[in-house]
Amino acid sequence: MTEHGVLPQSFYARRPDAVALELLGKMLVRVLGGVTMRGVITETEAYFGPEDPASRARHRRGRLTEAMKGPAGYTLVYGIHRQWLLNVVAHAEGEAGAVLIRSIKTEFGEVRGPGRVTRYMMIDKSMHQQPVFSPSSPLQVQTYKVLPDDCVERKKRIGVSRDLDTPLNFSVKKDCKAML
Template identity: 35%
Template structure:
């Protein structure tokens, strides 16, 4: 079952934690790409110098951050990669959660072709380990790009659903990655991941 608008329309840190274990799905070109969310990062524009909309910044790039909860915010980095976020809280408040890593579980061959241009059983051990262990890696494997920006995760073919696996997970709180410019926000423990999951991008840093 797809997550509802009400799920996303809550405190961003809570959503970031509760997205762990949920299933990211992209139905495209006859494939159903799926991965369990194992790592997230929260961004809260009003107090967070790592957020693209800190200080009330409004540019065409960040307008999606001010949108309604439950839409996708996909942006371009380094001129070549995409990152996928979900908008949280309420419309007009620039807050969201970066999906930082997933554990691939569905249509592995298609994910491998998108990422490495070969079938899953042809991948090396290193390629298997690195298939979706980072925000840009998972976007390639899940075929997520700028065309998905502002898509409604509650109604579109790109969505997040509840997991059938009710296994209890242990959540680690840690510093976010790649935000050395963000002054005091560098030390916010706003990265969350499932303890011991092999697909987490970076293990404990605090």
């Protein structure tokens, strides 16, 4: 895997579902000391603002709500069930939203599950509110592959008791992962 350009902040200043879809096939890069870890994003979930019953922003106040309303392209890292989850803030001007990174494909195989992704990439609370669009950031999202529509599966979000009608979980179909 080679280095590619970092996605600009404007990439994230759109609807969370559009960003979640287009993050598939992009490279998540973590620099820690002299070590660089990489993984191609293979599964994401979009979350909207207070109107989304599964969103952390539904409470309208609090640290997570404010982060989801904050500048697009920054990380939102929070703990749940004794593990860290990595989201990237993504929304249009004046809105709230974020994209959860659920799975990545590494040179060692696929890392499935948002808690496993953060453990593999050594992401914890210290990575909260980091820009993923800056070439000097310890966590970046870089260009890599653009997937054809027929390589993307859409379904309901995982582990969500109340959901929107639109499927907001996006993943690379199994037979397309070989191209990553």
